[in-house]
Structures are given as structure tokens and as C-alpha cells.
Amino acid sequence: MHLNMTLLKQRLDTLNQLRIDRAMANMGSAFQQVYTMLPVFLHYHHPKMPGYQDGIVPNGICAYTPNEAQVQYLTNFCQSADIPLNQHASQSLPITGVYSMGSTSSVGQSQFSDLDIWICHQSWLNGNERTILQAKCLLLAQWAASLGVEVNFFLIDENRFRQNQSGKLDNEDCGSTLHILLLDEFYRSAVRLAGKPVLWNIVPDEQEMNYEEYVSALFADETLQRDEWIDLGGLGSLSAEEYFGASLWQLYKSIDSPYKAVLKTLLLETYSWQYPQSQLLAIDIKQRLHNGELDSFSLDAYYMMLERVTTYLQAIGDDTRLDLVRRCFYMKVCERLSESTEAIPLQGNWRREILSQLTRDWGWDMERMQILDDRANWKIERVRDAHNELLDALMQSYRNLIRFARRNNLSVSASPQDIGVLTRKLYAAFEALPGKVTLVNPQISPDLSEKNLTFIQVPIDRANRAGWYLYNQAPQVDAIIGHQPLEYNRYLSKLVAWSYFNGLLTPDTRLHVKNSQYCSDEKLQMFVADIAKHFPLRVPAPTPKALYSPCEIRHLALIVNLENDPTESLLQQNTPPFDLGKLDVFSFGNQEQCLIGSVDLLYRNSWNEVRTLHFSGSQAVIEALKTILGKMHQDALPPESVDVFCYSQHLRGLIQTRLQQLVLECISLRLSSTRQDSNRFKALRLAGQTWGLFFERLSVSVQKLENAVEFYGAISNNKLNGIPVQLKAGQEHLPEIIDGSASEGIIQFFFEDTDKGFNIYILDELNRVEVYLNCQGGIEELVCDVSRFYASSHERFTYGSGSVNFNLPQFYQIIQSEGEARVIPFNSNSISPLSASSVPMTKKDILLSHTF
Incomplete structure (x- = not known):
């Protein structure tokens, strides 16, 4: 009835040891220490061991026996601590097994790879015990980080996949977006570091659809003992409805790891192309294991992913994405084949041997590999091309999966909450909107800094479009004429923000301004210094709660008179001495001139988007205020910072103070909790005209008030009638x-x-x-x-x-x-x-x- 179980167990043990050896090969001593010692620190709990915390902490791994290196550590530890450690090997301990998964032990592992560790635990652990164990894992992750190794721990209930449970969506946990596809990745890449072997590997692939019955028979006739194995369930219940959530998750991951995400997203597309005869990669690997194929290529999860995707792209004739996939694979492996073997020995480095064979098969020359190996030195032009190419490929896969879902009338298996969080994150990262600063360097190159940046303004009625042009050269004629600019925008603030947030503009960058009537090199330097002081480049990733909630402004700056400064002409008009206490910067002098000629908004929101907007002319202040306030819902938290950067030639401090007072007052009115007060408004005299800002229930409206009758009439109308809202279902009011x-x-x-x-x-x-x-x-x-x-x-x-x-x-x-x-x-x-x-x-x- 069954295959030779003894032989299968031997092959499984052989494969597991081969993967452990490969995970350790060519890695540094810190990685080897972490990879070796994690089971020890999860099995034991002692004040002198990493991961210790007071109280009763779940510890102990079923069927765990320390290996030689771990025994040596424990022997030395027991002597130094003078405390005997009970090396229990019970089958009823809280941790069923500890496994690494993902790229670890595959050709995709590199010196820069992190460790994804699954800690499978007994289903009888309660919520409090899970929380305590998670806290221990956090301490272990901090210990590993102190050695320079990134470790991500995932607590997996042994019944999670059998009962269709999901984790909590965060930067590492896919939540409900992946289920069987996540189990597929685990089965094809898992390495057992300690604990029970995985039962799924024993079940023949032809029994996948009868998985439960086959496993029950194995236990019933005592071919296998139930308590000696971990059983996470079969893969026969994969639903094509999982592809949409999975594709969103891979797009989400592409924000930080684009090369890996391209491979995984194309694998999903390949699965959909084979539907309904899709065969998961894990089943392919299991077939080869049962057939005794234990060579370098057959059981490598990353190579098999490349192999499957290659077959698909060749079948549909997509040579463009095939070339991109090969480059993504090459850069994920990160073996730098253009460097001589004298610097990096080829013999004994199995990843390098495999990659060398593949590049020969692909017909690559040394020049191509040199360009890819030089990625750390890529600058903005090449990085932007790479970013666009990666994004195009990811979006093409996403669109293909959407079409697949439409053709087959598939719904979405992921929860609305998780879909909401992911789409918000993707919207923030990829949505192209006016004024939004697009970040073009998702882990492609570590340094985009430029030695020189030149900002050239072209006025109206010239051959080129009016606005600002950015060059990464000094302002020399031969470096500018005939060369394409890096970026164009109608307004300087957007170009400066784009340069700063993308890392081109650093404290060592020399800045140059040409052909500008208002903005000098000195003014630009001041503007850049203000941005750098108030807008950090690195901020924490938005939480799922923030992504599922309405967007809120976190850091706000108003940039005044950067491109249009009315105060430059003040002294030329023989204006009498100013009484600063009575001076109105919004309606100045007999001409009632507004001393604010341009306002640029720069803000970062709770989804970590960076936006810029420009307003100019006598109404710039009122337009900027209405825009800011319109982006704040009534129950939003106030911005963490509100700054005014003023670059006027005269009265700079006064303009800055008065505008900041006005902005803070308006924000306070907008976010006021007194919803019943329908009389919340702000009157503002601006360039000789009176404007009313009305703080209504759902928005902020602006009305020009020509005379006193109109002014009070507007107030009464606002007070008596509330907001005119058109409701399609009768006249009921909105709660x-x-x-x-x-x-x-x-x-x-x-x-x-x-x-x-x-x-x-x-x-x-x-x-x-x-x-x-x-x-x-x-x-x-x-x-x-x-x-x-x-x-x-x-x-x-x-x-x-x-x-x-x-x-x-x-x-x-x-x-x-x-x-x-x-x-x-x-x-x-x-x-x-x-x-x-x-x-x-x-x-x-x-x-x-x-x-x-």
C-alpha cells in the first residue's frame, strides 16, 4: 500500500542535511552562529541566554536532540553557569518544530539575505502564552540583529492551515492574502532546524487530493506514529481565488524587494496560466524527492521557480520579461561573476557554480555581468530605468491575474480588511498623482547622491516649456546644451523635493540656480537646509491601522515667496517706516498688497506619501489654506509638525510668524470637536478683499464677501441651514x-x-x-x-x-x-x-x- 517509508525518511533526512550545509556554506560566522544556536535558545530558557525574560515562558522543542556544535555550547554553558540543563526530548512540549524557509539554503540565498523562521507550536497554547513566546522571539531577533543578522520569526499554530486560519497582516506576515500558496512556499523550501519532520513530504503526489484519508491510513496501520510528525495539511485545497490577494501581497513586498517580487509574481501568473491543471512547485520537488533526484538543481526551490517561470515565458513568447527575470535572478543570487575567481574562488562555492552555468546557457557576456555587478554604483538614470522596468513587469503580471479572475468569475479569498491595507500601501507607493514625489529607488542602489545639481528656470514665451529643469551636472554649456534633463516641473519646490527624497541631494551636493529672477543660490541653499532639518528621509513604515484609516497629514511645511517675492519692491516704493505691531502682511499699505506672492505646500501623510503643491498670486494664501484643510477630516490628529519657511527679502520673520499663527488657528478650527457649533468660520482680509473660511461638517468652503450684508448673510445661512447635502433617499440627515x-x-x-x-x-x-x-x-x-x-x-x-x-x-x-x-x-x-x-x-x- 505504501512506498518504502524507511527509504523516504532517509531521503528526507539527507535532503534536510544538504540544505543545512548549503545554508551555512560561504556565509559569515555571525550567520552560522545564529542559524546554529536558535534551536538551543528556543528549547532552553535561562537568564544568561539570549531571549530570556522573567516569568513562565513557553519553551522546549519536541523530539529535539542538540547537534555536536550545540552540545559543545551547552557543555561550556553548564560549566560557566554551574546549572544543569535538562535535555528533555518529550513529544508534548509547546514547540513542535523550528524551520527556516524562503531563500535560505537555496541558490537565492546571499550574504544580504534575512532569515525567515517558522516556529510551529502546539494548538493548545493559549493567547497569553503565544504573546509571551512572541516576546521571546523579539528578544532573539534583537540578539541576532546585534550580530548583523536579520531574523523574522513567525508563530504558526500546527492547525493554522487545516482550519484556514490566518496571521495578522504586517510588514512580514501576509495575513489572509496567502493560505495554500504560503504553505506551498514552506513545503518547497523548509529546512528543519529542530523538532518533528514534516509529514506532507511522505505523502505521494498522486494522493494529494486524498491527503486526509491517506494520512489516516498511515497512522491506522501504524506505518507511522502520529506524535512523531508535524502535519500542517495537504495542498489539494488550493483555490484560484487566492491568486488576487497573493498578487497584491507580492506587489506590496516589491516596494522593498523588487527583484524577488518579480520572480514570485510571475510564478503566480504561471500558476494561473496552467489553471485548472496548476501544479504547485512544492509538489514538483516532492516528486523528485520520491524519485531519488538529489542533485544540485532538482531540489533547489529558487532554481525551480526560475525554471517554471522560464517555461511559461518561452511558451507565450515573452522574451522581454524572460530577460528581466534572468537579471532579477542573477541579482538575487548576488555572486558577482564579473570579478575574477582569484578574488572569489569558484571551486567549493556551489551557488557561484550554478550561476556560472546558467549565464553560459543564457549566452551572457562579461559586459552584461559587469553592469549588473556594479549595481551599488548605479545613479539616477539607470536606477529610474530599472525601477520603471520592474514596475511595468509587476503591473503586467497584476493585470494578467485580474483578467484571469474575470474570465473565471473568481472572487477574492482575502479579507476586506487585509485587501484594504494592501491597496492603501500600493496606492501610496505607486499611484501617480499631481504633486506627488515618486520614489524611484526601492532597494536598487544604495547611493544616488550627486556631486552637482543645476536648476534652470525657463520663462514663459520661450521655445521650451516654461518651468524648471534639473540636471546632474555643473552649469557648464557643454554639460547642459543638447542633454536631456533628469526631471522637469513647473515649480521649483517639486524638483527640490524629488531630488531630496530620492537621495540625489545630500549635504555634499553643490547646488546651482540659473536664469531665475527670484530664486538665488543662497535662497535655494536655505530651502534645502530647511527641508533636511524638518523632513527626515527615513520614517517608520505606516502601520496597518494607519493604512486602513483615512489619510492624515503628519508633517506640513508652507514655503513662502520662494519663486515670487512681493517684498523685494517695498523699499523701492519709498514706503514710510513700518509699525510692525499694526502691519498687516496679508493686506499691506495703502495699496492693500499681500506680501505673500507664492506658497508651496510640502507634506508627508500617514501613508508616508510626500506631496507638493504650488499656489501663486494674490489669492495664494486662501487657496493653500483651503487645500490643506480639505485634506483633514474632522477627527484627524493634528499634524506632528507645522512649519513655515519664508524666503522674503524683507519682513521675513513677521510674515513667517503671522502665517504660522493663521495656519495653526485654521487647523484648530477644522479639527475642533465642537461639531454642534455651526458658526465656526474665519474671516481673512487678503489683498483688499474679505474672504470667509467656513468650517462645515464634511469640508471647508471659501466664500468671497463683498460687503457687510453679504458677510453676515453668509454667517446666518451657515448657522441656520447647515451644509446643503443632496441625499437620494429622502431628506434624512447623515449621522x-x-x-x-x-x-x-x-x-x-x-x-x-x-x-x-x-x-x-x-x-x-x-x-x-x-x-x-x-x-x-x-x-x-x-x-x-x-x-x-x-x-x-x-x-x-x-x-x-x-x-x-x-x-x-x-x-x-x-x-x-x-x-x-x-x-x-x-x-x-x-x-x-x-x-x-x-x-x-x-x-x-x-x-x-x-x-x-
């Missing part, structure tokens, strides 16, 4: 609790349970409102349908040859807590099932009514 979450730029759905069903309140990207009352049916199904509709139908994101939209709707639930209404992110696990009786408004009606 006030929604005000605090209303955010421009995204579509928001709010669900509210009622005795007759549930209400839906929908705010579009301009905060226009639609209301549907007393709906029947399932909210969760509605959320999934709306998400899928927007993911597959709305294409606002434009890049290269195609379009992708990441600005999906956000979903919220209105709940009652302690007698008060609250808005929380929609959670499918927290809602009560609703009756599916007659539906006054169909889901199709809702969807079709929101083609904004």
Missing part, C-alpha cells in the same frame, strides 16, 4: 458620527444596523453623499462584491502601457458602545448575520450608481 471619518480622495461606505435591516451611507471622493435605508441581505457579501467591482473595473492608475486602480473603497461599521455611536473599520467577524429577505435595492444598483 454626525460619520463627520469625523469623512476624507476626500477615497470612496467610503458606512454600514449601520437598524430594526428594519441596515442603512448604507456612501461618500464619494469629493464627499458627495448617497444614502440607502433599510437594506436587506448580507453586508459581507456586499463588501466583497464592491471590492471586486472596483478592483477589476475602475482603472485610475496609469503607468506604462496599462492601468491599475489601487484606490478601492474603504468600509466602516457604525456601532453603539456604552450608549454612544462609534465608527470602526468593517470587520466581517464582528457583524451579526442579517436576513436575506426581499431587497429594496440590489447590489447591482449600488455598484452601477457609483461609477464616479
